Amino acid sequence: MSEVLFLAHRIPFPPDRGDKIRSCHVLRHIAGLAPVHVACFADDEGDMGHEPDLAAVAASYCLVRRSRTLKVAGLDALASGKPVSLTAFADKRISAFVARLLATRPISAIYVFSGQMAQYVPASFAGRVLMDFVDVDSAKFEAYAQQARFPLGLLYTREARLLSRFESETARRASASLLVTPEEATLFRQRLAPGPDPVILALGNGIDTEFFDPEGMPPAPELAGEGPHLTFTGQMDYPPNVAAVEMFAREVMPQIRAVFPQARFNVVGRAPTLAVRSLEGVHGTLVTGAVIDVRPWLSGADLVVAPLTIARGVQNKVLEAMAMARPVLATPEAATGIPARDGQELVVANGTEALAKAALSLLHDKVRAATIGQSARAFVVEKCGWAGVLAPLADLLGLSGLKGSRVAA
Structure with missing residues (x-):
């Protein structure tokens, strides 16, 4: 049976902020298609407290408490010539988990949520790689740079330049790259470095209309x-x-x-x-x-x-x-x-x-x-229901016709 590796820069639980809402629904959807193994970070002890939620949906997982400070990540980035966004999320434990998983499980596809996690996809991986950028981070840092004062503006400009290059390289390695809106997908294409045209698609966000229902919900x-x-x-x-x-x-x-x-x-x-x-x-x-x-x-x-x-x-x-x-x-x-x-x-x-x-x-x-x-x-x-929004994932991951089940890793 085909299995999936899901990489995320933040544990998808609880789904109480924008990135977690999307990653949580995507993860649960994929888990309904095939066994899914998860590697992700926890920002704090509150995130760590949701490890049981992760265990309930994942066939196996690696949850790492992120402790590297922004200052240390910045120094590593300057020394290595990489974006801070990458060095801040570099961890040997996740690298080891990914290597072990790919060597021992029938992983046919990797879903990468957020660009920071693309660094964990080995160049030798022969399966499908679905890169969910969500939005164009490099453009965001350019906007920050325009509003920030010296010297922060220079740091944001550096981050935007390096991230833009990384985004182009990552998109060309992926089987397909996802952006959250057609407008964001168009912007991403416009910012690509010269080279072959990668597959860029729009996959929107949904909303749980049963949870967000005004019926019987009194005001605060x-x-x-x-x-x-x-x-x-x-x-x-x-x-x-x-x-x-x-x-x-x-x-x-x-x-x-x-x-x-x-x-x-x-x-x-x-x-x-x-x-x-x-x-x-x-x-x-x-x-x-x-x-x-x-x-x-x-x-x-x-x-x-x-x-x-x-x-x-x-x-x-x-x-x-x-x-x-x-x-x-x-x-x-x-x-x-x-x-x-x-x-x-x-x-x-x-x-x-x-x-x-x-x-x-x-x-x-x-x-x-x-x-x-x-x-x-x-x-x-x-x-805007999630089931309809995420329906294309089965084909994109090569899982059409499969029905997932949680198995011990």
């Missing part, structure tokens, strides 16, 4: 009383999220509170940076930190906002809010890859003035806002 108690409530959800140490909430709290909320003096801006998500925590109380901003369940915060929102100016791929936060039948106000960057209709299933606005104007329009017209929210849920139920 903190949302009782004054309002209206505008909500942002996300990992709050992720630079694009940080920049988005800073802009919205300081530049858009004053315009909204000029009309709705009790309006609240709820920033919901784990690991808020000092810059995010400093927004507490600024123009009605509440910073929650980590919450047990994001759904009550979405359920009680009058408007969910996604004002990102740097965004790669599909924003899960937007799909989650749409599934919860909430009206969503997004920038063009945050709406990329979601083929919903502006003004019908979500609202798109660009710039602080336009965002404030659109938000006020939706807050004034509750009937229109509710209609957009209901249309949003209908859209994701019809178009």
Whole structure:
């Protein structure tokens, strides 16, 4: 029987942030096709606590607690001429696990989740390699470089240049490379170094519409009383999220509170940076930190906002809010890859003035806002289920017609 090796830069459990949501659903889908062996990293002890979840789906696994500091990874990168993104995820234990697995198991395909993990695919491997870049990391670092001050800007520029070269080399080694949207796939093709054309495909993100269902989901108690409530959800140490909430709290909320003096801006998500925590109380901003369940915060929102100016791929936060039948106000960057209709299933606005104007329009017209929210849920139920989104994986991995089962490794 064919078996699959799944490499991921972060343990897919719990599926509570963008990359983990995608990797978790992909891993479970592949496990339904064939036995799957997993090598991945844990960021912290909280991640390590989810080892039983990994054991439940994997035929065998190697879970490594990542302890290399960014400073050490940076020094290794400078000495080796590699991107920091690679040296930060280099580990002999995973290399040994991969070598042993390929020597002892009938591995016919390797699924690589995120570019950092491509370094573990041996050049001698003769099976299929499916490279899930998700989005174009090198382009992301270029965007960071444009906004960062010296000397950080130089480091980001170096990372973008080296990653771009690595992405081209990796794509040409892979049987096929996946990007999360057609737009991201096009961008990836445009940035390839000269050479043979690799297979580049778009494989989108889905949404669990049974879990993200507004039916019977009461609002968070903190949302009782004054309002209206505008909500942002996300990992709050992720630079694009940080920049988005800073802009919205300081530049858009004053315009909204000029009309709705009790309006609240709820920033919901784990690991808020000092810059995010400093927004507490600024123009009605509440910073929650980590919450047990994001759904009550979405359920009680009058408007969910996604004002990102740097965004790669599909924003899960937007799909989650749409599934919860909430009206969503997004920038063009945050709406990329979601083929919903502006003004019908979500609202798109660009710039602080336009965002404030659109938000006020939706807050004034509750009937229109509710209609957009209901249309949003209908859209994701019809178009964005994970089973349909991931259906092409069987053919891409050469597993069509096989039915997986978990076996001891």
